[in-house]
Amino acid sequence: MSLELLLIIAFGGAIVTYLLGKISCRIREGFAVLISLSLVVMIACLYGENGTESIYFHFLGLPLIMRTNMLSWFFAMAVSALGALSVIFSLNYMKNRERTDFYYLMLLMVNASMLGIIFSGDLISFFIFWEMMSWSTFLLISYNRGPAVAAGLKYIIMSIIGSMAMLVGVLSLYATYETLNMATLAELIGSASSGYLLFLLIIFSIAFAIKNALMPLHTWLPAAYAEAPTPFNGVLSGMLTRMGMYGFLLIMYVIVGATRALNLGSGLFKFHYILAWLGAITIVIPTFIAILQDDAKKLLAWSAVGQGGYMIVGIAVGTNLGLSGGIFHTLNHAIYIVLLFMCVGAIQYRTGGERDLNSLGGFIKKMPFTFIGTLLGISGLVGIPLTNGFVSKWLIYKTLILEGYPFLAFAALIGTWGCILYCYKFIHHIFLGQLPGKYQNVQKAPFSMLLPMIILSFAILFFGILPGIPLKIIDTIGTSFGFKSMNVTIWGIASETGTLNTINIFAAVLIVSIIAWLMLKIGPKAVSVAQEDTYAAGAAIPKDKYHYTVDFYNPLYRMITPYLKDFIDAFYMKFAHWIQSLCNGTRRVYTGYVGNYVMYIVLFLALLIFIRLKWSL
Amino acid sequence: MKDPLKDKLTSAFDGIQIQPADRNQISITANKESILSVLSLLKSNGYNHLALISCVDWIEEKRFELVYILSAYMEKDKHFTDMEKTNIILKTSIYREKPQFISAIPIFENAEPYEREIHELYGIHFEGHPRLTPLFLEREYKTPPFRKDFDTRKYVSDVFDPIPFVGKKADKR
């Protein structure tokens, strides 16, 4: 099954769905689902192949190569699976919206370009697909006009800066080594001086850090996530932002190679150590900003920025545990952030686009399945022992502690406790508490929205209880990068410095929960009561006024808000205004009247003559 | 306080009597038309705190007597002047049949709850009062309960006694 066929199906499918859309929307949706599912199946049966290279096109004399290895298979599986789920999710969500053909075209285009990035074997096709992905994302973010266009602009400007940085790196590589094929580059790079390696790493990591929203370059993410249409949010937050992670892995471990990348720089100022510290800062500050948010999607956006830090810390630490923790966390984070965005989408679908956390409440009575999905989603996000988030965080913490980076581990752990606060705020404001009057007759989410949620919730628990399956694949990725393999068993990691056995934990929790349930059964059966029958010091419950959500962590807000003003965004805005005024200045010089230009020439000549006369006398 | 203010009062209003009540209280009785101007005069002369408005129902003389009690806020960190020690009890009386009076809110805003209470318990209507809604009572009463002609025993036997006992006691009775 050659890779070109795969890409042709992916891109062709996108265009065909657009055309089918002209005929009837039912066929278009069916075809879109068919395409994405077939992509998943095709990639699944690509499992074994390693390093199959196939030149499919020549561009300016350079061979464009497609190749696959375990790393690309892993990311491709995740991209296609999440792409299929979000297409299924958007069937209902986009039912009565305008320009849905354009939406489906762009969604499938984004999925296809991501697959292109993953399977590209040389840097030129990598760059082409990267640009294609950025542009289709920009069009999708600014899908529902108004503020979305501003968010899209912010996104596209920053990703263009990233792509230009990458282009500089690609050209410098081509200049020194005449070839852009990654495999050959990996061998030739050995001869490069450490200074050049450092330059390469920095240039490429600027592009990937912008895409992965590392701390100083993260400002596009909250606006983009908040304004993008929610089904696309799943793809955007799940795998698209994690293309930066794929890029980091590519540049640090595939092209530059692990040994060289890990001892660039000296002592405390090693490249990977600074990158780890950037990741640690990215964990802490966005997590505390997420606690302040009152908009559901903004809260999830800041949490996605925070969780990105874990992945960076994982791969930047440079041990096999850290690397597998980082990659596994990329997959886990993709699963539960897509699940949480789908829950927000289901709520929006049922309440007519309501996103403000303070005007929702008590939805557990009306949408129980969405509640279960959100509960599993936030338990994965927090890292509760039976969910997949816990396993990847356990790996990262273990390596941080044993390698002797306690302050990095401290930043990561504080991120988790901050994460609990906004996770509970998210689920409490939407699902618990009093149901407002106007949402009394809200029905369940439609099945086409619930199906992806059920699959993802199952995935969270499945990977949480039996982490051996994904960890085995990740271990082979680690060994392909030259790391020592950790002995992965079905139930976790078995190593002398501390084993993880999730099946023991699962069995213990299961038995003990049954015991606790029996203890509750000792007492007489409880009478279930309506939400109005609750303690109010003897008074009757005021309608729609007995729900506490505004300023939920008020004592904490007062303490942390002064430190959390978004300095970086403000700095970028000031910088942008400064450049704009600079441009205005030059515009005033080139006014476009010929007279001015003649005057400039005359003046300049006069100046030259004057200098000539003055010095020559 | 006594002389300058007393002369000012007697000169400004006719039909006003001023006599010292007990230790440091002065009771002033004025007719109902001049009440507001007396209040504003007293307020400008330092008695800027309206402590209370209450009402007495003289049913034999067919009149309600409204009592305004004024006192002075103590100036910050100054020694007690004798003015601050004295309270002024301003009395006026209105006819009982049509209980009608003007509200003192323009001069003292904090008169609002007192007048609401008097309206609820005595049935005196105050013009210019923003909201004469019920303040304490749970239920409507044909004659306001604090009036002398409100017969509590009859009210209790009408409202509470007919309610039957429940369970064993009811069977015995």
Place this chain on the structure above:
Amino acid sequence: MQMIEMILSPLLALIIGIFFLGLSRKIMARIQWRYGPPITQPVIDVIRLFSQKSVSHGKLFNLGIIFSLAGSLVLVLFLPLAQICPLSGSGGMLVILYMMLLAPLGIALSGGESANPNTSIGISRKFILALGYEVPLLLILLALMTHYKTISIVHIVSIQQNTGWAFVSLPLLLSGIAYVLILPAILGIRPFEVVQASQEISSGPMAEYGGPFLALATIQHALSLFIGIALFVNLFLGGAGNLLIFFLKMLVVFVLVLFVNAALPRLRIEQAVKYLWRWPTLLAFIGMIIVLIVRR
């Protein structure tokens, strides 16, 4: 053998926890010159609560309290109780850290479901206080783990058996003192009783708990008392050879903490977090620096 341990350690924890509850009410009474209830009063309360027909606000209301009690019981399995440590080989300190947030999350979910602002305020205070004492606690635990270069608590206890208590070993002295300063916050008692402040927010998350729910909540509270003190004894006072010494060490620590509980009034939540983020964090930070220097 392992199966017997699996049953024995939660049972032991339950008995000791409920005994501690009864003891705390007795000691508090004696400090206030009162005669005080019998030691077995919590047992009487639990029996009475189980016989009452309570009110429930939905399935999550039931599942939440079950989930929180299960979380505490499972956490006990990870704690070494003087040679009894059933689940020592599956995750070590990191699992304990993460298990400690199961119980509050369970009560938070069921409290939230009871649709009462008092419970929501109680829960938000609980998480803020947890964030408050988690900052120094994480620094202390990381200092311990980097000092002993292990993440399994059984290993830490065995090292302390032969090299003496961590509390008195020089590099960890400051961390030990910081831990003592935040112990009342971890146990949720008087100076930091902001969560179940029965006067202000009508006992916070427990406002809507009736008969059996309140019984499970009391048992969970007893267990969390046990866990907080057992963790301290294991990490800093070197665990114990046999059960009796372990129990005695816990008793001494508990009585001392009770005196603090009896003497101090309840802090406001801002004061609590300001205090927690100032002195204990400073001590824990310096302790961490010392551990890193000693490690170099």
Place this chain on the structure above:
Amino acid sequence: MDRNQLIKWLKAPAKMGHKYSLHAVYFCTGCGIIEVPPSITARWDAERFGVLPVATPRQANLFLITGYVSVKTLRAIIRTYEQMPEPKYSVGFGSCPINGGMYWDSYNTIKHLDKYIPIDGWIAGCMPRPEAIFVAVTHLWTLIDKDMADGYKRYRDHYQAYRANQEHALGKLEWPPLFSNETKS
């Protein structure tokens, strides 16, 4: 005081549990609440009998109605009584809840509290001293032993009558009836 007779515990744990762990709702309904603080603090210490004030009616099984009951407070008393879990006991302090006491002819006090919510025990005295409260507690023990403290059963059986009386005295009640009519007994 048969608290430590083990046989009784094994025979009827629920009854013994209720006897020796009476958690009272800390709800100040009238003037008698001034007697409760001294009875729970150092000098008279109610906790040695297992009596403890708790914050919400959900956690309680004893409801002390201390002193006269005004019409407004009756609304809150009914709401609190209905929110207590099932085996619950209520004790009236002083003569005012019995028959109105010295406010027998007042327009806004409730005369016979027993018409609105069932009362299991009365304590005489215009505010009984703490010793009288403990006598009442021990008396309540004997009532519980002899199954005579069945106020909550009376409330459930005659709920329609109680509800009618309440609506007669207070007009419209904002909360639905506790027992819908089909759960007759």
